[in-house]
Structures are given as structure tokens and as C-alpha cells.
Amino acid sequence: MGLAAGHSGEIVALNEPRELDQGQYDGRDEMAGVSAHGMLVDSTLFADLGGFDPTLPADYAALQFCEAAREIGAHVVIEPTAVVGREVAAPGRERQEHGQETGEIDPARVHRYGGSLYLPAPQRRGQIRRRLASVNPLAVPFLWLGMWVAAMLRLVLLSLTKAPDAGVSQFLAAAGALMNWAALFHVRSFRAKGRKAAFARRERQKEFDPAETLRTGRRANEERRLSSAQLRAHRRKVMTAETVSARPGVPEDERAQERARKEAEDEALLAVGASDGEFDEMPSRGSGDKLGLFLMLLALTGVSLVAFRSLLSAESLTGGAALPVSATVQEVLHHATSFVSPEGLGDRAAADPFNLILLLLSALSFGHASTVLVWLIILALPLAALTAWSAAGLWTRSAVTRMIASLLWAAVPTLHLALGEGRIGAVLAHILLPLAVRSMVRAVQARGSWEHATGAALLLAVLTAAAPVLLILALPVIITVAIVLTVRDGSRRSGRTLWLVPLPSLALVFPMLASAAVAEKNVLATLIAEPTPPTAPGISGETAPLWQQLLGHHVAFDPAAGLAGAGQSGSWISDYFTGDFWSLRLALLIGAPLLILAGLGIFSALFHRRPKSDADPAGLRSGTAVAVGLILLAALGLSALVAQLAAGDDGLNLLPGSVAPLVSVISFCLLAAAIGSLARLPQAMRRIGGYITPVAATLLVLSVVASLALWAVPRSTPASELTGEPLTPVHQQPTAIGPGEIRQIPASAADQGLGPAQLRTLVLEATPEGVVAELVSGQGRTLDTYWPGISVGDSPLLARSADGVPAERDLLGGEEVLAELVAAVVSPGAENIDELMEELGVGFALIPGSEEGALVDAVDTAAGLTSVGPTDRGLLWRAETDEEQDIPHVAGQAGVSTSWARILDAEGEVVALLPSQNHQVSLELADLRDSQGEPLQAEAGQNYYIQIASERATGWEAQLDGETLRRMPADETGDGTEEWAQRFEVAGERLTADAELNIEHQPVYRWPMLFGVGIFLVLVTLIAVPLPRSWRMLPVEVRQV
Structure with a gap:
């Protein structure tokens, strides 16, 4: 019955699935191509063209051969009355001959979009190779990139049609075909070499014009390609109730048993009382007491609204x-x-x-x-x-x-x-x-x-x-x-x-x-x-x-x-x-x-x-x-x-x-x-x-x-x-x-926490066992900023030791500095509170509640803290500022002594306060001005350090005018502990007014990991979205005839 090709390189058989030959196609003569099984071809022509291309599946290689033969002046016709005998192959071999390797998707599947959406893997590889071999060489790179996009879209659409296994198979087949440059080159060169050999033999004939013959053959091939309308009409014929399975994935015998059971239920339902007209005795199919469910939910909702009335x-x-x-x-x-x-x-x-x-x-x-x-x-x-x-x-x-x-x-x-x-x-x-x-x-x-x-x-x-x-x-x-x-x-x-x-x-x-x-x-x-x-x-x-x-x-x-x-x-x-x-x-x-x-x-x-x-x-x-x-x-x-x-x-x-x-x-x-x-x-x-x-x-x-x-x-x-x-x-x-509010700390502390200084607030709470302290940012603790990996990551394996005593965990990095700050705040006479608060980026101290006590007295007398007084969230203190110290800063940082990001000199003195937002710094140094409006002054030949109040971690990167700054290694201090904060080194002559500074945390694995997880979840969601049956991938009905 012949083969036909579309402009995309897809090859279709012109018969429908499960269609029997009853002579309905006997009127056909010349075709675009015929199957390799039963093809009668002149041995000289077959030898000149090199036979079938081994890099293409059976039907694709056969149609490729037919088109090459037509390009040198041969004709391709069918003989409806011919009888072809064929040896029955083993099941595994037969599956491979039909373009399906063992373990791949069943080829007996159809979709309303046909081969543009789904083809068995070998046929998909053949379609891509044929398409890339048929275009102008200059268009190959653009078509190659477009086919990668098509492969991704095909994966998404097949997932949407509830066939993710087919989608993965199609993507892998397309990727394999696109990455196999040797096979792509072979398809183009194989056809050109065969055509050259055939022309060399026919050039000995008189009045033979190779160019005209080639043009005529290509024109004939183009005329015999299916148009988009013809291809859609063929797909509509394939998508019929006689060819697709009524319930995909369910065998015919199970569907027959289910139909018989439903018919028996209907007969039993109508048989009760039918002879006497007692239809009130007919059993009803149980649908559940929806009224009882509604009343139960109504009662529980009422109880909940009353019990939680203060939260409404x-x-x-x-x-x-x-x-x-x-x-x-x-x-x-x-x-x-x-x-x-x-x-x-x-x-x-x-x-x-x-x-x-x-x-x-x-x-x-x-x-x-x-x-x-x-x-x-x-x-x-x-x-x-x-x-x-x-x-x-x-x-x-x-x-x-x-x-x-x-x-x-x-x-x-x-x-x-x-x-x-x-x-x-x-x-x-x-x-x-x-x-x-x-x-x-x-x-x-x-x-x-x-x-x-x-x-x-x-x-x-x-x-x-x-x-x-x-x-x-x-x-x-x-x-x-x-x-x-x-x-x-x-x-x-x-x-x-x-x-x-x-x-x-x-x-x-x-x-x-x-x-x-x-x-x-x-x-x-x-x-x-x-x-x-x-x-x-x-x-x-x-x-x-x-x-x-x-x-x-x-x-x-x-x-x-x-x-x-x-x-x-x-x-x-x-x-x-x-x-x-x-x-x-x-x-x-x-x-x-x-x-x-x-x-x-x-x-x-x-x-x-x-x-x-x-x-x-x-x-x-x-x-x-x-x-x-x-x-x-x-x-x-x-x-x-x-x-x-x-x-x-x-x-x-x-x-x-x-x-x-x-x-x-x-x-x-x-x-x-x-x-x-x-x-x-x-x-x-x-x-x-x-x-x-x-x-x-x-x-x-x-x-x-x-x-x-x-x-x-x-x-x-x-x-x-x-x-x-x-x-x-x-x-x-x-x-x-x-009931509560989103803001968990006083408004003044929240403003500085959300502002360019990004100041932290030290929250202290007295317990019978000691003082509990935590650092909060922004408006206070929120559920989306609480990460278990940070809170429990440094914990030991067991919560209690073998004798039942609660285990303890070691303080690491900045936690030691935080513990030192808390000890200094509650200890009378401590003098390094302001230095520790500046290092940690802390601008406020808060004690929830308004009750007086030993902790309140200790904080009230601590050096470096100034009482703000009672607030709606408790007693608040702020860090003292040195009126004589005039540090360059941006608008919005006035009146603070520290910030999340700072520029330090070689002695550790603060040179400038840098604005930040969401752990990122992006500014022009010309924006840094002191109270007199003077810009940042840096001495040439001196080394400066940009320090951010975050733990050392890979992925931090600082750039000055697009050039990456060197990250400072963890220096050993005099007492043998490591420097905990992240630092970058910069020369003084580079800190000019026209310089632009950018700091952010961008580990190399961040976006690949997030995109990978996101794409996978989107595909899973697309599979779960309900879809009409006509848009799904449907298997062909298989019946014994």
C-alpha cells in the first residue's frame, strides 16, 4: 500500500491500524516509497545507490532509497496483485524490525498529533536524521538547535498527555540522534555517494543531463510529500473508536468482565419488585449520607469557631x-x-x-x-x-x-x-x-x-x-x-x-x-x-x-x-x-x-x-x-x-x-x-x-x-x-x-532590620537555668526564615547521653562570639560590648515583656547600650553611637554604629558602612558620604577589607568594577580560634568614587539544583492535571482477527 513522508521527515504508512487488505488500494500506482519487504529493484541500481542506509530504521531506509532512486530518474510503483512470502521472525526480532527495541515503549500507540508528538524511539532517530539530511547545510545548525527545543516541548507535552515514560523515551531518542554527528554526516554522504555512482554509470548514455534529472527527481519527491492538511486527515483516520483502546492499560478480558458485572447489576436492580410494580423496594446504589456529612462538618466548624474565637x-x-x-x-x-x-x-x-x-x-x-x-x-x-x-x-x-x-x-x-x-x-x-x-x-x-x-x-x-x-x-x-x-x-x-x-x-x-x-x-x-x-x-x-x-x-x-x-x-x-x-x-x-x-x-x-x-x-x-x-x-x-x-x-x-x-x-x-x-x-x-x-x-x-x-x-x-x-x-x-502580628520586634528595630543597615536584634530571655539569646533579622523570626538545617545541623546524634543526662553541643564560629556578647551583657563591668555588637551587626537588644528583674538590671547597666524604654514587644535598648566618629554611609544609615557589611582598614577600624538588602550589596562608592557630604577617602598603598557579618562559606563573591576580589582565608588569632566572618581584600587605590561594588552569595550548584527540582515538579504536576481522553496518548486496540 506504500509509504509517504511529511515535510518533518516523518514516514507514515497509508493504511490504518488493524486495517485488512481487501483490495481497496488496488488503484494506486506510483508512490513516494514502498516498504523494504517485498521490494523488487534492479540489482545495478541497488548496487549504485549502496542499498539501504544502515543508520536508519527499516521503513525510513526504504523510503530514503526510493527518493534517491527517483532523483536519478527511476520510478517507484506498486503492484497490488503481487504476493510476497515472508518468514515469520521470532518475537524479539519482529519487535526490532518494526522499529522497537526490547524494553522500549509499545509502538502501538497513537495521538491526535501523530508523529510530531510520539514515534517509537528508532523511528524518532530516523526522522531526525532524515530531516537534518534533507536541508541546506547552512540551515543545519539552526535546525539542530530547534530540534532540541522541540525535544523539550515533546517531553512536556507527553507528560501532560499522561505518558511520561513515552516522553522520556522520546527525549532520549532525540538527544541520541542529535548528538550522533557521525550518523548525521553518514546519512548525507551516503545519499550523495550513491547518487554520484549512479550518475557516473548513466553519463555514458547520450542526451543525459544529470542536473535536469536531479531537479526533476527532487521536484517529484517534493510533490509526493504529504501536505499538513493530508497528514492531519490521516491522523484523524487513525484516531477512531475502532483503532484505539477504550480504556488504556486495561486488558480486553478485564473490560469484558466489568461490562458483564454491570449488566448483571442493572438486571438485578430492575428485577426487584418489577412484576408487582413495587418500585419503592428497589435498592439504590449507595452514595453516602451527604446530609450527615454536611451536618457533622457544620457542627465541627461551629465548635472550632467558638473555641478559636480570639483568632478570627x-x-x-x-x-x-x-x-x-x-x-x-x-x-x-x-x-x-x-x-x-x-x-x-x-x-x-x-x-x-x-x-x-x-x-x-x-x-x-x-x-x-x-x-x-x-x-x-x-x-x-x-x-x-x-x-x-x-x-x-x-x-x-x-x-x-x-x-x-x-x-x-x-x-x-x-x-x-x-x-x-x-x-x-x-x-x-x-x-x-x-x-x-x-x-x-x-x-x-x-x-x-x-x-x-x-x-x-x-x-x-x-x-x-x-x-x-x-x-x-x-x-x-x-x-x-x-x-x-x-x-x-x-x-x-x-x-x-x-x-x-x-x-x-x-x-x-x-x-x-x-x-x-x-x-x-x-x-x-x-x-x-x-x-x-x-x-x-x-x-x-x-x-x-x-x-x-x-x-x-x-x-x-x-x-x-x-x-x-x-x-x-x-x-x-x-x-x-x-x-x-x-x-x-x-x-x-x-x-x-x-x-x-x-x-x-x-x-x-x-x-x-x-x-x-x-x-x-x-x-x-x-x-x-x-x-x-x-x-x-x-x-x-x-x-x-x-x-x-x-x-x-x-x-x-x-x-x-x-x-x-x-x-x-x-x-x-x-x-x-x-x-x-x-x-x-x-x-x-x-x-x-x-x-x-x-x-x-x-x-x-x-x-x-x-x-x-x-x-x-x-x-x-x-x-x-x-x-x-x-x-x-x-x-x-x-x-x-x-493572636499576633507579623512584626515580632519593636518598630524602630524592625525599621533598621529592613533598612540598608540590615541590623540584627539580640533577644534575651531569662530562664531558671540561665539566659537564652537569639539573633533575629528584619521584622523578627518568621516561619519561612526558620530552617531546621541551621538550627539542628550542629547537634550530636543523641539528645541524651547513656546515663540520661541531656547532651551538649559545641559552639562553632560566630556562636562563640555571640556567647561572648551575651556573657558581656549580663556581666557587670564588661567593656567590649560595643565591639562585639559591631562585629555581629547587632544594633538593638530586646527583652520580651515588661517585668523587672536581674536580667533587665544587667542590660540596663551594660556599657555600650542605651535604653529606649518599654515598647509593644518588650524592653528595648540600642547600641550607643560615637558622635565624634563620622563614618561614610548612604542615606538611611544615619545614627547607627554598624551594619551588616562594612569596610575596615588594616587595624580593624571601620572606614565605611555599606548598604545591603537580602544578603546582597550593590552600590557605587560615590554614594558613600559622611555627615559633611565628603566622599570615602582611601589611602593608596594601604590594604582594606570588606567584611560581612555572615559565617564563612563557599559561594560568596565580591566584585569591584567587575573584577573579583580575593577572599581572605581564615586567619588564626592569638588564642587559636578562627575568624568567623567573611572578608574580602581590596587595595586602597581601587576604592575610588567611580568604583562599583557588588557582593552576593551564588554557589555554582544553586540554580542548577533549583531549576532541576522545579522542572521535575512541574512535569509531575502536568501529569497529575486531568485531561480529556481525546488529548491523551492512547494505545491501539489489539485483537485477534
Whole structure:
């Protein structure tokens, strides 16, 4: 039937897929080309042209030969009545002859854009080589670059059409063809040599004009090429209901079974009462009690609005582990992409994955991410119930059971504890965990669906960004499931898409872990740390033992104590509940029913096997029960390990990692086992099962009422305040969160922190164990400037030593200078405070609150500090300035004694204050003027140093008039310690008024790493976006004829 070529070099067969030869093409005569199989050609012509080009696949080489023959005056015709015998090749050989190598994408795929979007890999290589060989040599470089762009676009579009495997195959094939210059040169030279040999033989004939013959042949080839309209018409014929699969990826026998099952359901539905007209007895397909769901969510929303009424008008959330988010999208974007910590002393590190979540929230809310997080806390209960309702459909179709599951998930104590502590990451993980599990199960059930797998991957990425410790648990679980599916089905199709699920999570966490490893930080502590600051045990309590975690608590409580708040003035709880193990009794009432029912569910599923039925399609089967039990044990083991590892400090002592997300996983495993067993126990335990189910359901309802009521009632009374209320009825620790503002420090300090001086504020707080100090920048600490890699990277492996004593970590670099400054501030008579503050870029000291004390007295009498007085954020002091010292600076730096970037002379004296913004300096030295308007004066022949108040790190670069300045090595001081700050050396004669200075941190791996992660996440998102079937890559229907 012949072959035809398009202008892009693509070759198509003029028949449709699965079309049989019934004589419909017998009228064809001369064609653009014919297949190599059955081609009858003159031996002399074949020898002159050199045969088929070995660098092209079969059909491409055949059409290339036909075009070369036409260029020397030959004709290409077909004989419809000819019969060609062909030896049947082995399956592997036949696949290769059709242009597909073993392990590559099935060639029986079609798309509405045809070969411009997808071709089997060998054909793609042949198409590119043919196209580059057919154009003018001067156009080859431009076409070569254009084909690289086309390859990238093809990768994106194929990902969008839910065929990322085909996209990768197409890109690799195109890259291989474009980089193989030898093959490209061979295609052009092979055709030219054959034409030259054929012309040499025919030149002996009279009246033979080679040039005219070549022009005529090329004109004939051009006329026989398919136009764009003809190629589109051919693709429309290919994309028909008879040629494409109705459901891609599902075998025909399975589709037939499903059609038969649906027909049987319809017949059974119509058969009930049909003879007597009793249509009111017809069973309805279960759609769930949406009214019950709506009423439940409405009630939980009302309870939440009353309990958190003080947060309804809050700009941000503060207290405990809660922090606001920067007020502009630009700030959040800078913090998410920077490799220098905006807090502390500017250590080198990458932002944690949670910053991407904050960036998305900030972009979607136009810079109001703090408000979004406030409403996340307010609506946490109804959101958790809604996601649990969705996931409960995996185990039951009963609307009542799903409602119980939703209320149980909203009543888990670890959610209430995380809300009171301000653990945003743990709250978000608790809400998203049911959705992540549901999407993962759907991805397994979808039999190789890339769309379901990428949806699960994105949800898992958000989940692990909120709680990175869950990645340690999720990774082995997903790998195990993928291996089991592959082994069980005997093919890669069922499990191949699951390998994609953890990749976005790994891509998000890779920059943070890689930067920690390069800087020789504690990588494990960086991974298990929460994206929110750790709270001290005195505020949140110690980590709960495993038996309390099984009851749903991640913070330990005293079993012998009474209920929190009982017997206190104004408390609604009677004195009767002040002792006698009432905390333990209430904890057992809340958590024991779920624990016992889950144990019975796993036991009954293991030892009572029954087939999966339509009445209970999602009941907990033995395999699922084993999986739930193993995940439960793994979560308990990981929780015990995390409780021993260091994952932060409170300024004085190392703190273990938070197990709140792992307790959510434990509770979810128990919930899955318990809910899946409610419909099974009567059949599994026939003697007592009929009594167990109603009793268990009643106890579950009582646990929900006890947990939610005892949490909500104290917060709902008119005289109650959110801050200070007990976290839960069994925990004595007070609720730490409350309404706040984005600005965390006084306005005067914030102005200098955001201004060109970029001054830091030293925040001091007195505790029974000592003074806690921290440096803050800008408007104060924010969630997007808190990076776990900086806060916990220098921690030891274990939070406690072998004898149970809290471990200590060594102070490094600038931390030693900071410790020296704090000691000087609180020690009477210290005289070097001003020098230390200038070195660290500190302009203010702040003590939160307004209470007098020893710390206030010490700071008030410290040399080098001047009291500003009480402010809305506490007592404030500023660094003294020398009125006689007139240092060149820019507008906006007047009245300060230091800045983040300075110019020093050889003796260390300040010569000029440099303006900066976001750890960058860019200015003309002519802008530096003293109070008299005089420019910077530098002595020729003298060496000067540009110092920035950031830790030494690779990637810092300073340029003066485009010439890179030499970075100063870490000099050894007299006491043997290293210089911590980054310095650059510059000669005095170069510090002229017309010079331009630029300083920034640009490590070589920053943008490649960020672009690589970003492009990968965009591709995954494109795969997950729903798309109409007509735009997807569809496989050709394969049937036996």
C-alpha cells in the first residue's frame, strides 16, 4: 500500500491500524516509497545507490532509497496483485524490525498529533536524521538547535498527555540522534555517494543531463510529500473508536468482565419488585449520607469557631512553635531559593521543603500566608473529619461507619496537642494523611495509571514537607508495595508507576539534605526536625511513652494525676476529678476502644478469610491487615528511635525529635483496622460477634464525645481565654498559641532590620537555668526564615547521653562570639560590648515583656547600650553611637554604629558602612558620604577589607568594577580560634568614587539544583492535571482477527 513522508521527515504508512487488505488500494500506482519487504529493484541500481542506509530504521531506509532512486530518474510503483512470502521472525526480532527495541515503549500507540508528538524511539532517530539530511547545510545548525527545543516541548507535552515514560523515551531518542554527528554526516554522504555512482554509470548514455534529472527527481519527491492538511486527515483516520483502546492499560478480558458485572447489576436492580410494580423496594446504589456529612462538618466548624474565637481577626499566629510568615511574596520567594540562612549568623544551607508550601500559600493568598495558617488552625477539626470521611470509603460503604471514622480522626488527642502547641506541620500532616493514603491505594488499584500515581506523589510531597520524618517511613513502604505488585503480577506494569510516588518528596528534601551533608552537618537531625521551631519540655512536655502513643498522645501525661484544671478557681470541672488516676481513666476511655477494636480487626482478618464481596467491597482482608500491622509496628519503632535523637534545642538543652506526625500514623493504622472490622466481626466471631459490634460502636461514640467535649467546653465558656487553657484534659501544660502580628520586634528595630543597615536584634530571655539569646533579622523570626538545617545541623546524634543526662553541643564560629556578647551583657563591668555588637551587626537588644528583674538590671547597666524604654514587644535598648566618629554611609544609615557589611582598614577600624538588602550589596562608592557630604577617602598603598557579618562559606563573591576580589582565608588569632566572618581584600587605590561594588552569595550548584527540582515538579504536576481522553496518548486496540 506504500509509504509517504511529511515535510518533518516523518514516514507514515497509508493504511490504518488493524486495517485488512481487501483490495481497496488496488488503484494506486506510483508512490513516494514502498516498504523494504517485498521490494523488487534492479540489482545495478541497488548496487549504485549502496542499498539501504544502515543508520536508519527499516521503513525510513526504504523510503530514503526510493527518493534517491527517483532523483536519478527511476520510478517507484506498486503492484497490488503481487504476493510476497515472508518468514515469520521470532518475537524479539519482529519487535526490532518494526522499529522497537526490547524494553522500549509499545509502538502501538497513537495521538491526535501523530508523529510530531510520539514515534517509537528508532523511528524518532530516523526522522531526525532524515530531516537534518534533507536541508541546506547552512540551515543545519539552526535546525539542530530547534530540534532540541522541540525535544523539550515533546517531553512536556507527553507528560501532560499522561505518558511520561513515552516522553522520556522520546527525549532520549532525540538527544541520541542529535548528538550522533557521525550518523548525521553518514546519512548525507551516503545519499550523495550513491547518487554520484549512479550518475557516473548513466553519463555514458547520450542526451543525459544529470542536473535536469536531479531537479526533476527532487521536484517529484517534493510533490509526493504529504501536505499538513493530508497528514492531519490521516491522523484523524487513525484516531477512531475502532483503532484505539477504550480504556488504556486495561486488558480486553478485564473490560469484558466489568461490562458483564454491570449488566448483571442493572438486571438485578430492575428485577426487584418489577412484576408487582413495587418500585419503592428497589435498592439504590449507595452514595453516602451527604446530609450527615454536611451536618457533622457544620457542627465541627461551629465548635472550632467558638473555641478559636480570639483568632478570627488575628493577622498571624504566635506562641509555642507557631510563627508568622513574611508579609510579601517576594520575601518568601527569596527565602525559599536562598542558600544563606536569613536568620542567625547567615550560615550556608538550603531552605527546608516546607518553604515551598509557604510560597504557594503566599502566592495564592497574595502575601497573606500568615492568615491562611491561622484559618488552618481554626478549621483543623472539620478538615480532618472531611479527609477521614474520604479515606474511610476504602474500608466501608456504610455512611454511619464513615461518620464515626471522621469523628474519631478529629478527636485524636495528638491533633488537639499539636493545635495548642502551634505545630503547623503536625496539624497539616494529620489533615493530609488520610488523603495521601487514599490516593496511594487508588494508585495501586489503577493498574499503572500515571495520573493516579502523580496525584499520590504530590500529596505525599506536601505531607512529607509538613513532616519530613514521615519520609523515613513512607519510602520503604512504597518500595515494598511496588516490589510486591511486580512479583505478584509477573510484570512491571502494575508496579512501575509506584516508583514515581516518592520521587517528588525526595526531590524537595534533596537540596536541604545535600547542603547539610556538604557542610558536614547532622543530616539525620535535619531530616527528623519539624519545619517549626521546637518547644521546650517545660512548655510542651516530654515525649510520651509508646503505650500512651497507642492511645493517641505524643506528649506524656501523668497517669496518677487528676484532670487538668480540676479544682481550680472558675473551672467547670469538679474537685472530684483532682486525683485517683483520672487522667489515666479518661485517656483509656478516649483511646482504648479504638485500640481494642483495631486488635480484634487485625486478628479476625488474619484468621477469618472470606472473598471480597460487593456488599463489603473494601473490608479489611488478610493482606491489608498484615500491611496495617506492619506499618503500625514500623511507626512505633521509628517513634521510639526519633524520641532518642537530637532534633533541636531550646537555647540551653538539646531536645529530641517530635513524634506527633508518627502518632498520627499510629492512630490512622488503628482507625483503618478498627473501621474495617466493624462489618466483619459478626461473621468472624459468630458466638460473640453480634454483641461485640454494637458495644464497640457505642464505646467509639463515647470516646468521640469525651475527647471533643472535654477539649471544646473549656474553650467555649464566655470567660475563657485560648492562651493558658490546658492542652487537653489529661495534660497540665497550657495552650501556647494566641493572636499576633507579623512584626515580632519593636518598630524602630524592625525599621533598621529592613533598612540598608540590615541590623540584627539580640533577644534575651531569662530562664531558671540561665539566659537564652537569639539573633533575629528584619521584622523578627518568621516561619519561612526558620530552617531546621541551621538550627539542628550542629547537634550530636543523641539528645541524651547513656546515663540520661541531656547532651551538649559545641559552639562553632560566630556562636562563640555571640556567647561572648551575651556573657558581656549580663556581666557587670564588661567593656567590649560595643565591639562585639559591631562585629555581629547587632544594633538593638530586646527583652520580651515588661517585668523587672536581674536580667533587665544587667542590660540596663551594660556599657555600650542605651535604653529606649518599654515598647509593644518588650524592653528595648540600642547600641550607643560615637558622635565624634563620622563614618561614610548612604542615606538611611544615619545614627547607627554598624551594619551588616562594612569596610575596615588594616587595624580593624571601620572606614565605611555599606548598604545591603537580602544578603546582597550593590552600590557605587560615590554614594558613600559622611555627615559633611565628603566622599570615602582611601589611602593608596594601604590594604582594606570588606567584611560581612555572615559565617564563612563557599559561594560568596565580591566584585569591584567587575573584577573579583580575593577572599581572605581564615586567619588564626592569638588564642587559636578562627575568624568567623567573611572578608574580602581590596587595595586602597581601587576604592575610588567611580568604583562599583557588588557582593552576593551564588554557589555554582544553586540554580542548577533549583531549576532541576522545579522542572521535575512541574512535569509531575502536568501529569497529575486531568485531561480529556481525546488529548491523551492512547494505545491501539489489539485483537485477534
